[in-house]
């Protein structure tokens with residue numbers, strides 16, 4: 001049994017719950033729902049069971065005593081970990097201590113988040129989020145899978161789209177790579193999909209582009225042929241770009257046709273193959289080319305690990321794979337099927353799945369450093385969310401003022417700014433007139449306000465010579481408070 005994710009790996013929850021439940025959780029489509037519930041559970045793959053051999057010997061020639069495996073289902077894994085709770089920043093008026101943060105190591109990292117507004121550098125032309133931005137959604141939780149062994153495939157991550165899991169049912173996701181796209185004529189043997197010579201290539205029904213792809217293959221244990229004639233097949237991304245499959249364990253060939261080469265383009269950085277008959281675990285990160293008309297904005301890249309060893313390091317794409325002739329750089333489609341090659345050798349495949357990847361900045365992106373246009377749109381989206389959140393707060397409260405001020409980091413609004421300036425003037429006037437004992441009672445709040453005003457003036461949310469700022473500094477100086485850490 002895989003160890004539970006709770007225990008010594010989990011960090012202690014150190015945040016302090018003060019005030020309202022966080023309103024931030026709904027920012028970003030479906031984010032909160034995703035983190036609270038985990039991704040939809042999927043049934044346990046039957047690959048392990050199907051992998052059990054007919055004669056008690058697996059495809060690597062080893063005894064396979066337990067084809068069923070002992071891994072928990074994805075559904076079980078998705079339920080583990082603490083219940084997701086997002087905790088808000090303390091209201092302005094009581095902001096003596098801002099809660100820090102919670103983090104949680106391990107796969108069960110569904111954590112509350114508490115951040116401080118007006119803290120890190122604000123958004124800029126290509127970064128829609130501030131540094132350490134409390135409004136930024138937490139990463140979507142993905143229950144990880146389990147490691148494959150020579151004897152049996154591991155479980156895919158919870159959000160993986162499984163293309164082959166060892167079952168006959170998963171062949172529905174494949175067709176012969178001909179015009180008609182009829183049923184595949186390869187066979188399932190020992191839970192693996194085995195090429196039958198001269199039946200032709202096969203391809204997925206699914207068409208997809210950018211992805212993380214896992215595929216595991218094994219060359220025939222019985223060694224026959226040499227160079228390109230030994231254990232040859234191929235993994236064709238978009239159905240067009242081949243990552244070579246070949247038994248090169250003890251079999252020289254031309255380097256740009258080696259196992260894990262981008263065929264005809266780039267040899268692998270290393271020969272990390274296991275002996276023929278044993279499982280080779282291939283992980284690929286694929287990024288398709290991005291065009292703007294005839295202009296190539298991004299050539300597309302492929303990164304490959306073979307048995308955990310980096311063998312293609314962000315290798316730029318050149319075009320559809322060719323043979324003998326140099327690959328012509330040319331348009332590649334946005335998506336295509338995954339194709340496996342019939343090169344006449346009974347190569348086996350198992351545990352094939354992919355995870356679609358989000359768009360890159362060059363495509364507009366969804367996060368991180370984005371294009372200026374995408375950044376602008378995202379900033380306005382964030383500002384609108386925050387303003388809607390502020391509208392739910394007590395009118396005229398300092399909590400509301402802070403929230404509205406926060407929105408100015410993302411998108412200017414002269415009306416809001418003028419309103420906040422008036423509120424700040426009123427606030428400082430009130431504080432300056434307080435009797436000493438009352439001011440002392442509100443020390444934390446006042447220091448926090450000074451910090452916010454400093455931030456706002458430093459970053460241009462308010463004018464640098466905004467008078468209440470210096471008035472408040474004087475109040476604090478007169479009170480003899482140390483605001484160095486504020």
Ligand code: MG
Pocket residue numbers: 232233234242244245341343
């Ligand atoms: Mg090939």
